[in-house]
Amino acid sequence: MKSKLSLLLVIFTFYNTLVIGQTASGKIEGAVVDEKLAALPFASIVLTNINDTTSAIGVTADENGSFSFDKVTNGSYIVAVSMVGYQKAVSEVFTITNNFIRIPTLQLASTPQNLSEVTISAKKPFIEQQIDKTVINVASSITSTGSSVLQVLEKSPGITVNAHQEEIELAGKSTPLILIDGRPTYLSQADLFMLLKNTPSENIEKIELITNPSSKYDASGNSGIINIIFKKGSRPGTNGSVTMSGSVITHGYGRGDIIGNVNHGVGKINLFASLNGMEGKGFSKTIYDRIITNGSDQTRFDQVYGNIHWVKNYGYRVGIDYNISKSTSVGAKVNGAFNEVHTLSRYSDTKLYDAQLTLKQSYYTTAATRNAQNNFNANFNLRHSTKKGMEITFDTDYLSYIGKRINSLTTSFFKPDGSQDGPPEAVRNTMPLLIRIGVTKLDFVKKFEKFSFEGGLKSSLVKADNEMLYESLENQWFVDSLRSDRFIYKENINAAYLSFQGPLTSRTTLQLGLRLEHTRLSGYSVTLKKRNDQNYVRPFPTLFLSHELNATNLLTCSYGYRIDRPNYQLLNPFESYLDPYTTLRGNPVLKPQFTHNIQLTHLLRGYITTTLAYSVVRDLIVKEYPYIVTEEQKMYLTPENMRFQRNLNVTISAPISILPWWIMQVNLSGQMNRYRAYYKYEVFNVRQSNFTFALTNALNLGKDWTAEVSGSYFSRRIYGLIQSRPSGFINFGVQKSFLHNRMFLKFAGQDIFWTNKFVGSTKFADMNFTVTSLGVSQVFTISFSYKFGNSNISKEKPSNNHVEELQKRASGGI
Numbered sequence: 001m002k003s004k005l006s007l008l009l010v011i012f013t014f015y016n017t018l019v020i021g022q023t024a025s026g027k028i029e030g031a032v033v034d035e036k037l038a039a040l041p042f043a044s045i046v047l048t049n050i051n052d053t054t055s056a057i058g059v060t061a062d063e064n065g066s067f068s069f070d071k072v073t074n075g076s077y078i079v080a081v082s083m084v085g086y087q088k089a090v091s092e093v094f095t096i097t098n099n100f101i102r103i104p105t106l107q108l109a110s111t112p113q114n115l116s117e118v119t120i121s122a123k124k125p126f127i128e129q130q131i132d133k134t135v136i137n138v139a140s141s142i143t144s145t146g147s148s149v150l151q152v153l154e155k156s157p158g159i160t161v162n163a164h165q166e167e168i169e170l171a172g173k174s175t176p177l178i179l180i181d182g183r184p185t186y187l188s189q190a191d192l193f194m195l196l197k198n199t200p201s202e203n204i205e206k207i208e209l210i211t212n213p214s215s216k217y218d219a220s221g222n223s224g225i226i227n228i229i230f231k232k233g234s235r236p237g238t239n240g241s242v243t244m245s246g247s248v249i250t251h252g253y254g255r256g257d258i259i260g261n262v263n264h265g266v267g268k269i270n271l272f273a274s275l276n277g278m279e280g281k282g283f284s285k286t287i288y289d290r291i292i293t294n295g296s297d298q299t300r301f302d303q304v305y306g307n308i309h310w311v312k313n314y315g316y317r318v319g320i321d322y323n324i325s326k327s328t329s330v331g332a333k334v335n336g337a338f339n340e341v342h343t344l345s346r347y348s349d350t351k352l353y354d355a356q357l358t359l360k361q362s363y364y365t366t367a368a369t370r371n372a373q374n375n376f377n378a379n380f381n382l383r384h385s386t387k388k389g390m391e392i393t394f395d396t397d398y399l400s401y402i403g404k405r406i407n408s409l410t411t412s413f414f415k416p417d418g419s420q421d422g423p424p425e426a427v428r429n430t431m432p433l434l435i436r437i438g439v440t441k442l443d444f445v446k447k448f449e450k451f452s453f454e455g456g457l458k459s460s461l462v463k464a465d466n467e468m469l470y471e472s473l474e475n476q477w478f479v480d481s482l483r484s485d486r487f488i489y490k491e492n493i494n495a496a497y498l499s500f501q502g503p504l505t506s507r508t509t510l511q512l513g514l515r516l517e518h519t520r521l522s523g524y525s526v527t528l529k530k531r532n533d534q535n536y537v538r539p540f541p542t543l544f545l546s547h548e549l550n551a552t553n554l555l556t557c558s559y560g561y562r563i564d565r566p567n568y569q570l571l572n573p574f575e576s577y578l579d580p581y582t583t584l585r586g587n588p589v590l591k592p593q594f595t596h597n598i599q600l601t602h603l604l605r606g607y608i609t610t611t612l613a614y615s616v617v618r619d620l621i622v623k624e625y626p627y628i629v630t631e632e633q634k635m636y637l638t639p640e641n642m643r644f645q646r647n648l649n650v651t652i653s654a655p656i657s658i659l660p661w662w663i664m665q666v667n668l669s670g671q672m673n674r675y676r677a678y679y680k681y682e683v684f685n686v687r688q689s690n691f692t693f694a695l696t697n698a699l700n701l702g703k704d705w706t707a708e709v710s711g712s713y714f715s716r717r718i719y720g721l722i723q724s725r726p727s728g729f730i731n732f733g734v735q736k737s738f739l740h741n742r743m744f745l746k747f748a749g750q751d752i753f754w755t756n757k758f759v760g761s762t763k764f765a766d767m768n769f770t771v772t773s774l775g776v777s778q779v780f781t782i783s784f785s786y787k788f789g790n791s792n793i794s795k796e797k798p799s800n801n802h803v804e805e806l807q808k809r810a811s812g813g814i
Contacts, residue, residue, distance in 0.1 A: 027071070027072065028047065028101050029100075029101075030105065030106060031066045031067070032045070032061050032065045032081050032108065035107065035110060039063075040086070041061055041062065041064065043065065043067075043081050043082070043083040045080075045081055046082075047069050047072070047079055048079075049075050049076070050075075050078060057069060057551075057605055058607065071507075073096070073551040074096050075095070076093055076095045076096075077094060081106045081108060086108035089107065089109075127653070133208050133210045133211075134158065134209040135208055136209070137205075138152055138204045138205065141708060141733075148201060149197075149200075149204060150193070151201070151777075151779075152201050152204070152207065153207065153226070154729075155694065155696075155729075157209075157653055158669055158692075168226070171613060171651070171669075174222060174223065175221065175222045175593075176226050177217070177220045177221025177224070180228050183395075184439075187401070195337070195339070200259050202276075202785070203231060204230060206229050207226065209225075209226055210227065211611070213225050214513055214544065215497045215499050215513025216454060216499065218458075219561070219562050219563050220564060220565065222593060230317065231261050238262070238789045239263055240263055240788055240789060241259075241786065243259045243260075244784050245257045245781050245782065245784070247780065248779070249282065249780075250778045254281060256279060257276070259275070260274060262274070272317075273318045274316070276315045277315075278313045279310070281308065281309070281311075282311060282775075283308045284774065284775045284776075285307075285773070285774040286306075286774075287303070287772040287773075288301065288303040288305075288582075289769060290303075290635065292766070294633070297355075301350060301351075301581065302351045303351075303582075304348070304349045306348075306349075308344045308346075309343050310344055311339075311341050312339070312341075315335070315337040317335040318333065318335070319331065319334070320332055328383070330383075331380070331381045332378075332379065332381070335376075336374065336375055339372070340371065340373075341370075342369065343367065343369045343370075346369060347366050348365035348367075348411075348578065350364075350365075350579060363414065363579070364414070365410065365411040365412075365580075366410050369406065369407050369408075370405075371403070371404075374402045375401055378398045379396070380395070391445045391447075394443075395441045396441075397439045398438055399435075399439075400436050401435040403432070403433040404430070405432075407577075408426075408428040409579075411580055426472070427471065427480075428473075429468055429470045429483075431467065431574070433464075434464070435462070435568075437461070439461075440460075441456060441457070443455070443456035450502055451502025453498070453500055454513075455498040455499070456496070457496050458493075458495040460491075462489070462490065462491040462492075462568075463490055464487075464490075464568050465487075466486070467485075468486075470483035483575060484527060485525055485573065485574055486525075487524070487573065487574065488523070489568050491521040491568075495515060495517045495518070497516070499511060507547060507548040510543075510544070511542075511546075514540070514542075518537045519537075519565070521533070521535075523588055525573050530588060540561045541559070542558070542560045543558060543560075544556065544557075545557045545558070552605045554602070555601070555602050557599070559596075561597075562595045563592050564593045564595070564621060565592045566639065570587060570590055571590055572588070573585065573586050581634050583635075586639065587638050590621065590640070592621075593621050594618045595616065595618075596615060597615045599613040607655055610650075611651045611652075613647075614648050615646070615649075616644065616645075617647070618643075618644050619643070620641065620644060621641060622642055622677075622721070623639050623720075624639070625637070625638055626721065626767055628766045630766055642720070643676045645673060646674040648671060649669065650670050651668070652668045654666050661701070664695065664696070665695070668692070668693055670689070672689045673688050673689075673718055674686070674687045675718060675720075679767075682764075690715040690716060690718075693712065694711070695712075696708065704736060704737040706735045708734075709732045710730070711728065711731065714727050714728060721762045722762050723760060723762065727758065728756065729751040729755055730755075733746060733748035733749070734746070743786050744783075744785040744786075748783070749781075750780075750781075756777040757777075
């Protein structure tokens with residue numbers, strides 16, 4: 001391991017040494033206008049050294065048509081400007097010699113209507129690589145049309161979605177902190193997965209991927225932060241959009257979506273609202289092939305789990321921002337959602353064979369399931385800035401989750417000849433859910449001439465009450481007291497942080513941060529009369545060091561210490577009955593996991609990013625750790641702590657302009673993992689390497705036609721004790737715009753060859769099984785969108801990242 005790490009460090013250092021050039025010291029500013037001298041926002045600007053045409057630097061003009069290039073190496077340059085609907089313009093040659101230059105305003109002439117040549121689109125790229133994060137501009141991807149947020153994440157660089165275990169990985173590590181508008185969701189893993197699966201991508205403006213967050217963020221999130229930002233406008237007047245789509249998925253099932261967004265700004269007040277609705281029919285199928293050995297006796301299980309279900313999702317968001325003065329603003333918003341999944345057909349078909357593959361017994365389970373949940377979130381925020389460089393923000397949130405889960409299962413047993421073997425076994429359970437959460441946060445930023453201080457306080461309180469009523473049928477229904485239980489969970493986290501940022505030299509910047517979090521939690525099983533109390537304080541330091549090598553090379557080194565607390569559902573000791581031989585159950589003594597993250601990032605010419613990251617995770621949480629009880633021939637899936645995980649990751653991301661009308665985004669990630677755990681007193685020690693390759697092609701076909709072709713490949717990798725086989729997918733889409741880019745018609749296909757399937761296996765100690773999971777990944781969608789009113793919608797007022805980790809961990813529900 002040390003030799004491999006040393007080799008990668010040498011290669012990385014050598015790579016950066018090759019690109020070090022001259023010292024930068026100049027600055028260039030300019031502006032872009034049209035024929036009527038009106039500003040042209042978001043035009044594409046390229047600065048090129050006439051003596052080194054390979055060192056071009058690109059930027060985008062701001063909303064006022066202005067642009068700038070900082071710390072430019074001495075030399076002679078030209079500036080080229082392009083934008084859809086306009087002819088390209090190029091500046092005169094000018095020279096930088098340690099000075100500031102403002103070039104004459106560049107004026108673009110409209111393209112004649114009969115011009116047939118293809119032009120470059122000025123919309124934002126689907127993937128923007130910034131020095132501290134990766135930004136996914138959802139609306140820029142045609143193949144995102146009619147898809148869910150989860151499907152957008154699935155094709156984002158550095159993200160792997162494991163649908164079988166309902167797990168999301170970022171940079172090769174699980175359990176990222178998922179924020180919605182900078183706030184936690186406080187949902188359990190299963191509920192969060194369902195939320196992302198049912199939220200239409202048309203509601204999303206962008207997604208931010210932050211692999212090593214600063215101390216102002218919650219310390220939760222082993223692999224970093226995924227921040228999902230919803231659309232909201234703030235321009236004067238009334239504007240918005242309506243989108244309708246219909247989809248056909250594998251086996252002929254389908255779904256329909258309708259989404260509406262509206263914004264109204266007048267004077268100091270800005271109002272915004274959105275509504276969305278979705279209903280559809282889907283399916284899932286899981287196949288287990290497992291062998292259980294007990295001495296000389298061997299039993300083989302061939303199991304198939306399948307369900308056809310109907311899904312409903314309705315959501316709303318309403319809010320107001322009010323600018324009291326130039327320095328003070330307040331805002332409030334409420335949002336909620338209703339999710340329901342009920343099965344139209346659910347079954348489990350199992351056959352038991354002996355070592356000679358002779359049928360011993362079979363059983364068939366039918367089930368009826370209904371999961372429903374109402375989510376509600378209210379937020380109030382205040383921001384105030386002073387003339388002395390101080391900014392204060394205050395946020396408070398209230399969240400509630402109310403739901404109910406109903407399951408009814410009937411199992412019939414059969415002899416080898418097909419005749420029934422005894423009476424059927426019938427069970428049913430009901431689990432209501434009630435979670436209430438309160439969060440308050442206060443932050444400040446004090447800016448001086450060359451440095452700044454930032455700090456804040458946060459307090460969160462969570463109360464969860466889950467009660468399961470488990471009943472069995474023997475002539476009549478009776479309560480099974482051994483399986484019924486009530487689990488009460490309380491959690492209080494108080495945090496404080498302080499950070500400093502300032503220059504060490506003219507080209508080197510330092511940021512130091514420290515976050516303290518005090519955690520108090522209590523989980524109590526009423527039936528088992530077992531209590532798990534924890535009370536601890538942990539410091540979480542962060543360090544960022546950024547050094548500008550020259551005008552085209554920026555190097556950043558960062559360190560962070562993070563925690564992942566088990567979500568409430570994992571701590572809940574309830575047992576979920578899948579069939580007579582397979583049970584899911586929680587672990588009330590599950591410990592949090594702690595992670596050390598070190599990251600080195602190189603940014604070349606503002607758009608080519610290379611990252612080398614190393615992390616060590618202690619007490620790694622595995623969500624479904626299989627335990628085999630050989631005497632009973634049963635398998636229990638329970639969350640458990642592995643001893644540690646070590647992860648080494650290298651990622652390269654770059655946009656490549658193949659032709660003027662063809663831009664390709666390339667993302668390549670390779671990693672080495674080492675896991676260590678104990679299973680029934682045996683040591684599980686494994687080393688494994690894997691890689692991910694993702695490619696997105698954006699094509700401007702001319703005459704308001706655009707297209708996109710993208711794909712990803714995932715090599716063999718490890719999830720806990722399970723090793724998966726390679727997988728991948730290919731997406732495509734085409735779009736036609738009308739009415740000066742106000743109306744759009746799109747057709748998109750996701751996973752068009754239905755290759756994105758999970759197949760995993762393990763063979764260790766008494767575990768020997770293979771699992772195959774199939775679901776809704778192949779989707780074909782046609783979509784119609786219309787934008788009305790003022791189309792120049794600016795960015796949403798930034799929100800504080802303070803309500804995420806608890807929402808991610810709230811249990812129960814769907």
